[in-house]
Amino acid sequence: MLRDYSEAKISQLGEEMFEDDPKNISKVAGKRTALLMMRIPDVHSPTAVPKSDPAESSVDGPAPSVGHGGGHRTAPSPSAWNQPSHGPVSRSGVTTGPSSWFGTLGRMFRRSRVAPLQTRPPDPLVPTPAASPPQGTATAVGEPSTSNSRCGDVRGTKTRWSVCPWTSRSENIATTVKSSKSSTKKWYRGLRSNRVAPVGDHSGTPSRGLGMHRTTGVGDLAAFDETLDNTLPEKNSSQSKPHSKTSPKLNDEDILTGIPTIDEKNLRPACKEPGRPTILGRGQSGVVRLMRLRRPERGSKLVAVKRLMLGTCSGPHPAMIKEIRALQAVENCSIFPKLVGVITKQTFAQEFVGNPKSMVTLSIFKALRGKPPISVEHWVLIIHDVITGISALHQSGWAHCDIQSNNVLLWKDRSQSDPTEARWQGRIIDLGNAKRLTGPDRYCLDLTLSEKAAYYRDCRHIPAEIVEGLEPYGVRSDIYSLGVLMQDIARQIPGMFELIPLADTCTVANPDERPTLRTLLKELNVWCQDHTGFRFSPVEKKWNVAYV
Numbered sequence: 001m002l003r004d005y006s007e008a009k010i011s012q013l014g015e016e017m018f019e020d021d022p023k024n025i026s027k028v029a030g031k032r033t034a035l036l037m038m039r040i041p042d043v044h045s046p047t048a049v050p051k052s053d054p055a056e057s058s059v060d061g062p063a064p065s066v067g068h069g070g071g072h073r074t075a076p077s078p079s080a081w082n083q084p085s086h087g088p089v090s091r092s093g094v095t096t097g098p099s100s101w102f103g104t105l106g107r108m109f110r111r112s113r114v115a116p117l118q119t120r121p122p123d124p125l126v127p128t129p130a131a132s133p134p135q136g137t138a139t140a141v142g143e144p145s146t147s148n149s150r151c152g153d154v155r156g157t158k159t160r161w162s163v164c165p166w167t168s169r170s171e172n173i174a175t176t177v178k179s180s181k182s183s184t185k186k187w188y189r190g191l192r193s194n195r196v197a198p199v200g201d202h203s204g205t206p207s208r209g210l211g212m213h214r215t216t217g218v219g220d221l222a223a224f225d226e227t228l229d230n231t232l233p234e235k236n237s238s239q240s241k242p243h244s245k246t247s248p249k250l251n252d253e254d255i256l257t258g259i260p261t262i263d264e265k266n267l268r269p270a271c272k273e274p275g276r277p278t279i280l281g282r283g284q285s286g287v288v289r290l291m292r293l294r295r296p297e298r299g300s301k302l303v304a305v306k307r308l309m310l311g312t313c314s315g316p317h318p319a320m321i322k323e324i325r326a327l328q329a330v331e332n333c334s335i336f337p338k339l340v341g342v343i344t345k346q347t348f349a350q351e352f353v354g355n356p357k358s359m360v361t362l363s364i365f366k367a368l369r370g371k372p373p374i375s376v377e378h379w380v381l382i383i384h385d386v387i388t389g390i391s392a393l394h395q396s397g398w399a400h401c402d403i404q405s406n407n408v409l410l411w412k413d414r415s416q417s418d419p420t421e422a423r424w425q426g427r428i429i430d431l432g433n434a435k436r437l438t439g440p441d442r443y444c445l446d447l448t449l450s451e452k453a454a455y456y457r458d459c460r461h462i463p464a465e466i467v468e469g470l471e472p473y474g475v476r477s478d479i480y481s482l483g484v485l486m487q488d489i490a491r492q493i494p495g496m497f498e499l500i501p502l503a504d505t506c507t508v509a510n511p512d513e514r515p516t517l518r519t520l521l522k523e524l525n526v527w528c529q530d531h532t533g534f535r536f537s538p539v540e541k542k543w544n545v546a547y548v
């Protein structure tokens with residue numbers, strides 16, 4: 001229970017700030033989840049394609065985003081997207097079209113930073129460049145071949161900047177491309193790039209990433225999907241996720257039994273402004289859009305529609321079926337968004353977690369970076385929610401396998417008469433990597449050395465025993481991930497520093513020494529009483545949360 005009114009005021013203030021801040025859109029952080037998909041002998045997904053990374057895919061303008069330490073790149077600022085594009089530029093930086101004085105300066109600047117080519121041994125993570133240029137890729141004037149350009153990021157007809165991954169991470173090379181379809185984007189770029197894709201609020205800005213923003217009008221879902229598909233880069237076999245190599249033959253009727261369906265005629269994109277559909281986020285497996293579902297006699301409601309981009313499939317996509325099954329397994333647990341229904345073979349709708357007025361979602365990742373201010377008590381309750389949700393998932397026979405700050409969304413129930421009564425609540429999303437605790441999902445990863453290195457670098461939430469292939473994903477790896485999440489919160493929220501030791505118990509190297517979720521919840525309760533003066537029990541009653 002909120003102890004004083006000022007706390008509630010602060011919370012309310014935070015809510016208002018959250019609503020007003022156009023930057024508070026759904027993020028998607030990226031490289032880490034991609035790694036989860038690597039070399040996993042999953043039995044699903046016939047073909048796969050990684051998500052397009054808008055942060056690197058179509059940045060028009062003179063300023064490249066420079067990769068540092070693992071290629072963690074920052075999405076360009078909206079002003080950069082609006083920069084006029086320059087003429088085609090060859091690999092060596094020679095402008096072959098109309099140039100400008102700052103283009104020349106830019107080249108000088110870039111040249112000064114470019115490391116000599118092949119000064120390093122090739123990164124084993126990086127596939128050898130294709131012997132022939134990608135289909136449709138034009139050679140820049142003055143260039144012998146684009147296959148030598150080594151950094152072909154071929155989308156659109158404008159000059160693209162991309163980081164050359166197998167020379168220097170800070171080495172940026174301009175390439176000229178003339179095909180809008182072919183792509184030499186490698187799967188590893190998804191691993192190294194920042195997944196943050198603040199598309200929703202930039203839907204009106206020109207040429208960026210998937211081009212969702214260029215969608216004009218509000219058509220039906222099929223037309224919308226078609227538009228999306230046309231703006232996506234073509235699938236590249238080298239981008240396939242390892243787990244997609246085998247695909248079971250599934251009977252459509254069997255797998256869809258018990259799954260509600262939605263007639264796409266009842267769906268309309270939810271737009272903040274006319275003609276600008278809202279994109280909630282993008283992940284490794286697909287795009288999530290905000291749509292309005294018309295319900296006969298009950299008005300409409302907002303739903304988050306996830307469309308998988310994992311290649312074509314004759315029937316419902318196995319990856320979608322699996323995610324839906326995991327969602328169904330926890331349909332009685334309020335910590336997970338409810339499944340609303342299946343729309344197409346690769347598209348399904350789930351409950352929207354966010355602010356229905358501003359159409360904005362807030363993840364822990366975002367909340368830890370400033371706004372809105374959330375009190376210690378509410379943070380403890382959010383952690384409580386996450387523990388409760390994971391516990392419910394485990395009891396249903398599933399492990400989440402990707403618990404991290406991007407996959408916990410925060411929301412407030414604004415429907416209550418007294419807004420000060422509302423509290424921030426945590427909702428766990430993205431069951432796309434969930435695995436059953438028994439059966440064929442119980443296998444150990446088999447990673448190469450460089451893949452392991454990438455895991456250690458980019459997937460802090462994955463414990464070493466999983467990376468080393470000593471244990472399969474399961475209850476204890478989820479507890480480790482939860483510990484990392486708690487560490488992140490405790491380190492960044494003033495007043496929660498003393499929670500770090502408890503979080504640390506979850507991340508000990510020996511999985512057997514990690515606490516159970518029940519123990520963790522009790523310890524959290526004790527900590528909460530010591531540091532904030534309240535226990536869960538009254539809160540539990542007030543907000544109807546329960547021990548597990």
Ligand SMILES: Nc1ncnc2c1ncn2[C@@H]1O[C@H](COP(=O)(O)OP(=O)(O)OP(=O)(O)O)[C@@H](O)[C@H]1O
Nearest residue numbers: 026033280281283284285286288304352353430432
């Ligand atoms: N139910 C929801 N309500 C609101 N936003 C959502 C919802 N589900 C997903 N999102 C937004 O869409 C983004 C991508 O969703 P999700 O993580 O499920 O995709 P993914 O392709 O499985 O991602 P990943 O690469 O992590 O596997 C999320 O980070 C979140 O911002």
